[in-house]
Every structure is written in C-alpha cells, then in structure tokens.
Amino acid sequence: xxxxxxxxxxxxxxxxxxxxxxxxxxxxxxxxxxxxxxxxxxxxxxxxxxxxxxxxxxxxxxxxxxxxxxxxxxxxxxxxxxxxxxxxxxxxxxxxxxxxxxxxxxxxxxxxxxxxxxxxxxxxxxxxxxxxxxxxxxxxxxxxxxxxxxxxxxxxxxxxxxxxxxxxxxxxxxxxxxxxxxxxxxxxxxxxxxxxxxxxxxxxxxxxxxxxx
Numbered sequence: 001x002x003x004x005x006x007x008x009x010x011x012x013x014x015x016x017x018x019x020x021x022x023x024x025x026x027x028x029x030x031x032x033x034x035x036x037x038x039x040x041x042x043x044x045x046x047x048x049x050x051x052x053x054x055x056x057x058x059x060x061x062x063x064x065x066x067x068x069x070x071x072x073x074x075x076x077x078x079x080x081x082x083x084x085x086x087x088x089x090x091x092x093x094x095x096x097x098x099x100x101x102x103x104x105x106x107x108x109x110x111x112x113x114x115x116x117x118x119x120x121x122x123x124x125x126x127x128x129x130x131x132x133x134x135x136x137x138x139x140x141x142x143x144x145x146x147x148x149x150x151x152x153x154x155x156x157x158x159x160x161x162x163x164x165x166x167x168x169x170x171x172x173x174x175x176x177x178x179x180x181x182x183x184x185x186x187x188x189x190x191x192x193x194x195x196x197x198x199x200x201x202x203x204x205x206x207x208x209x210x211x212x213x
Contacts, residue, residue, distance in 0.1 A: 080124075110136035134181055135201050
C-alpha cells in the first residue's frame with residue numbers, strides 16, 4: 001500500500017517527462033471547494049418543471065435536517081468506487097461507508113472508460129484516493145446483449161440511430177473486470193502503488209464477492 005510520506009513512483013512511459021513542480025498555494029486554493037462559487041438561492045417553485053416537482057419537494061425536506069455541510073471534498077477513507085448506474089446498487093451502504101468516505105464513479109456496466117481514468121487521476125492526486133474498487137454486478141443489462149444488438153434494439157423501439165457511439169457491453173463479466181482493472185494498474189499517470197481490486201455485487205443477496213487474482 002502507498003505510504004503517505006513516501007514519494008510516488010510511476011510506470012515508465014516513453015516520451016513523457018515528469019518534473020517535480022511546487023504547487024502554488026493560489027492553485028490549491030482555487031481547486032478547494034468554497035461553497036461560494038455558485039450562487040444558490042431558494043427556487044421560485046413556479047419555475048420547477050412538473051416532471052421534477054417531486055424531487056425538489058423532497059429536497060426541501062432534506063434541507064431541514066441537512067448535516068453534511070462540514071464534509072471535506074477529499075475521500076475520508078481514501079477509496080474510489082467504480083460501479084454501475086443500476087438503481088439497485090447503493091454503493092455506500094454496500095460497503096458500510098458514510099457520505100464523504102469515498103469517491104463514486106458510475107456508468108453503464110461499471111466500465112473503466114477514458115473518462116473514468118481521467119477522473120481517477122484527479123481523485124488520486126487532488127482528492128485523497130489511495131485505493132480503487134471496481135464493482136460491477138449480477139443481472140446487468142449490459143451483459144445481456146452485444147454491441148450490435150443494443151444499437152438495433154434502440155433503433156427498433158425509438159427510431160434512433162446510435163451507431164456513432166460505443167456502449168461497451170460485457171460479453172464475459174469476469175474477463176471484462178480483469179481487463180478494466182488492468183486498465184487502471186497500467187495507466188502511466190497513476191501511481192504504481194495504487195491499490196486496485198475488483199468484486200462482483202450480487203443484486204439479489206447484497207453479497208460482494210472479491211475477484212481472485
């Protein structure tokens with residue numbers, strides 16, 4: 001595991017030159033959330049679309065007992081979780097965590113995409129992440145169809161041609177999980193000592209099963 005006081009080490013990468021550059025306090029301050037960068041005021045309820053009235057009403061109730069304003073932006077437990085957008089997954093509860101403990105990255109299929117890697121680089125160097133858990137799940141819709149079938153299904157149901165994007169479906173869940181873990185451990189901008197693990201979440205039982213090496 002990474003020791004906080006030890007210098008980070010990197011995988012070799014041709015044509016990349018790394019230099020130790022002192023970070024200006026002004027830059028650190030600019031990156032630190034202040035809560036004042038966006039003007040926030042109580043909404044005029046007449047401007048809220050009817051389709052979202054329920055969630056804004058629920059937020060009014062939430063605010064009355066809100067107690068998370070003092071949380072720091074860094075992941076208190078040093079953990080980043082990559083999981084699926086599936087609404088049956090409650091990442092914090094699954095792992096016994098509290099708000100502020102972890103960074104949560106979600107997409108269709110819990111895939112390690114270019115955007116996920118970009119986010120991890122920021123999370124590791126600026127937001128206290130020292131370990132990453134990739135957590136796909138059972139009964140995932142992304143594991144039920146091929147790339148071509150997904151495009152065809154959307155076209156048939158909605159008349160929309162989605163061939164310009166890649167959905168990255170999952171043919172073999174275990175092989176895909178290993179591939180996604182490798183995408184993190186081999187990334188040239190992520191530390192060599194970053195702890196990375198994979199596990200499958202069972203949506204029927206709540207059980208998390210670690211992927212053996």
